[in-house]
Amino acid sequence: MMEVRKHNDKVQQSVKVIEEKQSVWIKQREGDEEYLKKIIEEQQKEKQEETGKGHVAEEGNQAINLVEEFHRIGKFEEQKERPLKIKFTTQVQAVVVLSGSWKLAGNDEFKNVWINKDLDEDERTRVKELVTEAKQKNDMRMEEEKEQFYGRVRDLRLRKKFIRR
Known part of the structure; x- marks a missing residue:
């Protein structure tokens, strides 16, 4: 009886x-939802500034409804x-978010x-290999070449990114 x-x-x-861990996770999820809303609203503001029209709050709520699920x-x-x-x-919404993601760096x-x-595990491994290869090639380039371009991984391929002047 004592053992029981x-x-x-x-x-x-x-x-x-x-239960304590679950409580922490719930709080984190709520914080994640707010953070996600902030990011989407920021993208909507930038879109509004580009087009000069629209309702940011309404579009932000519509955008958050396009998220099917999210988790850490x-x-x-x-x-x-x-x-x-x-x-x-929808895939279209994912493409829109990905195509506008570069704008976040400006904020x-x-x-x-x-x-x-x-990416799946094989793709992640391939990207790591390509990044390592790009770094090696970038280090081996001559100064003249460094001013013109650098190696970059794009679409699971190593490409040259030319520097604009």
Whole structure:
């Protein structure tokens, strides 16, 4: 009987720990939702500035409705940033977000935000290999070549990116 009580106490302690972690995760998810809304609103503001019309709040709410699901990737660790995987309801919306993602670098608040297409394990391995190869080739170039172009990974291929003057 005593052994059952000890086991029951252990189970209750485990449940408390899990409930506390779940509470933290729920708070993080709520924060992620707000952060995602902020990013979408920022993109909508930029779009409005480009076109000179539109309703930012209304478009932002429509955009958030186009998100089918999102969640953090990787194991939770205190004080560690983890990637956020977002699944859109349509492929068109995903392409629109990806094509406008470069604009985030111009805003100090989103300077450390990166938006990339989801890759499977083989694609990620290939990208890592290509990035390593590009770095090696960039280091081996002569000064004259460094002023003209640099190596860059694009669409799972190593390409030359020419520098504009």
